[in-house]
């Protein structure tokens with residue numbers, strides 16, 4: 001819930017991922033034992049081959065988060081379930097573990113323009129994921145939600161009810 005709790009950095013271009021969101025994900029990450037195989041089979045049935053390849057590169061904790069997001073009862077259809085599942089796929093380019101993500105978020109809060117390399121990529125995962133999904137031929141909803149999932153709801157280019165539903169699923 002509350003996944004669109006990001007806020008804009010002083011530069012305005014790149015949202016800083018909100019601490020509350022990260023704290024919740026952190027605690028889920030340290031207790032997570034990986035996704036249930038039957039749940040993964042269900043989700044893979046909704047994805048294209050190219051999307052499935054991206055999904056399977058995600059860490060176990062991120063795949064669990066993807067499945068929890070895709071199973072949100074508020075989602076209206078499979079298009080929204082796929083968008084919900086793949087919103088964080090850009091994290092596969094960051095290669096950061098749980099503790100480094102906490103560090104990246106704390107650093108970004110203190111020094112929004114001071115991050116380099118993989119730490120900067122972590123903060124940039126919405127844009128990276130959106131580009132990967134576009135190249136994979138994903139639906140516009142999936143591409144746009146990956147790009148916008150840390151923006152405030154008011155800044156989303158999606159219909160407000162769709163953005164709110166996807167945010168609830170995150």
Ligand SMILES: [Fe+2]
Nearest residue numbers: 087088149150
């Ligand atoms: Fe994210």
Ligand SMILES: [Fe+2]
Nearest residue numbers: 003087088170
């Ligand atoms: Fe997320």
